[in-house]
Amino acid sequence: MTLTLSDIQAAHDRIKPYIIETPVLRLHNLEEILGCEVYVKLENMQRTKAFKLRGVMNALLQLTDEELNHGVVTSSSGNHGHAVAYASKMLGIKATVAVPDTAPPFKLQKIKEYGAEVIHTTVEERFKLQESLVDEFGYTLIPPFNDYRIMAGQGTIGLEIMNQLPDVDHIFVPASGGGLISGIATAVKETKDSVKIHGAEPANLPKFSESLKNKKLTQVENKGTIADGLVSIIPGEKNFQIVQNYVDTFHTISEEAIKMGQKLMLMEAKILTEISSSIAIGGIVNGEIKVHPEDKVCFVITGGNLGFDQLDYIKDIKY
């Protein structure tokens, strides 16, 4: 089994009533700075303010009535946890989210607001806990990325980009486990294979770059990153297969450039992004990625969930 364009088209039909078809905007005010035609796909304006709702909704809408009655479980302190809580509320089913004790209060509160049951745990214990909840209560596990239903949902972003900007040349996608980039790459390459797909990941956590170099799943040392949505230390297995097949280049981005991307988007483009979501833009400003003036480049802005205090990170950043 793998992922195909028709899976993604079916996902789009399925989730359409529940999601926002987010805008693609041209950002003229960034073009001189970045040196290309600049477009952004604004998933920070998605419901729950992140792309994760697409994949989660596509998974939930394929559960049986019995599975829905039992409810779902996941382990996440971030946007995937929000999406599971919010989507479950929309469908009127029970959701349980195992939240590690490292979760910032801001993110924890959102999960509670969406009505999910929160179970506190540790980073080390969370997957074991999640499995014990599946065994004990019959919950269905909703994984964050290594799942074809999740990838098909995230891939709907690729379908929308090809519809909104059919003559795009390059698409840049941030990657953690790889659910988003594997979905988008499948949607785009199977629609128009001349469009180049680029992944971007923190230089401190280069799991895709290393795995591609080694031609096998490679776990990297966790050197830490400010990009709190991009902390996976190893690609998802199913995701990696698709990335090997369809992604043209992977770029590693320095911590300094990651911050520059967020500040540039805020101050020059007037768009608030979460720090993980504008890393490719930072990579270009800082000279870590090259583009050409005639290129039409679309950046997937993956989310906008951050507390006001988090803006302090970028206070003194220059670009």
Next chain:
Amino acid sequence: MTLTLSDIQAAHDRIKPYIIETPVLRLHNLEEILGCEVYVKLENMQRTKAFKLRGVMNALLQLTDEELNHGVVTSSSGNHGHAVAYASKMLGIKATVAVPDTAPPFKLQKIKEYGAEVIHTTVEERFKLQESLVDEFGYTLIPPFNDYRIMAGQGTIGLEIMNQLPDVDHIFVPASGGGLISGIATAVKETKDSVKIHGAEPANLPKFSESLKNKKLTQVENKGTIADGLVSIIPGEKNFQIVQNYVDTFHTISEEAIKMGQKLMLMEAKILTEISSSIAIGGIVNGEIKVHPEDKVCFVITGGNLGFDQLDYIKDIKY
């Protein structure tokens, strides 16, 4: 003489090569909070990051060769000064901007970056200085609002909204001297007179509300406002005539609500606005303006020029 739809259409043809047709976005994530269908016209994404370029460019493009050769002058520490400096640079003419000593360094620096000559002055002396520069050097004065060329330029925003969102019901426009609202009201009412035009001004500087009540130009006491783009103490004379004719309602907005508008736009809609430009949104959140769930409401977001430090104002604001 007055302002007509055809003046505004001519202005649009004239300035089109120099401005961005800014997007109108639907903001689904604000609709539950505001209680209506929410659209924004994003002039914070205009070149110079404010609407002022439209009026200035329309005025400059109607100068004679002799006037262009002599250069232009204005007095402004804000977006109008930026626009005069930037537009002059685009056209290759000399610009002089008299900047009062109250101008924040952030704004002063932008004017210099765009290549204008800056002359330092005081708030009290600036208009006298500007006139002496006209007399001494033959500069042409580019006024900020009380001028039909300026109003026609700003009115092009109204044309674009009617094209981008033809079934809009209500348009909210912040007002200081009234250049923007008089232009937009003319464009919209002469295109489709059922669309309601609403002005919004700080409760601390209710010059339009008072002038409309008194049926004559009324100067108000300057009680100060955080909305640094809305500090006029009296409407422009030409602007007021059009406002009397075409604007349906004027709303006064509290300082607290003004801050709420900016914070809501940043944290829920993920769009950075300058504090003057989202005051009507704040008025609705704070219950100072009423709207209905079935209304399609478009808010003109007038600009996005602010220093990073200015975000401190809204740090502790709740909505």
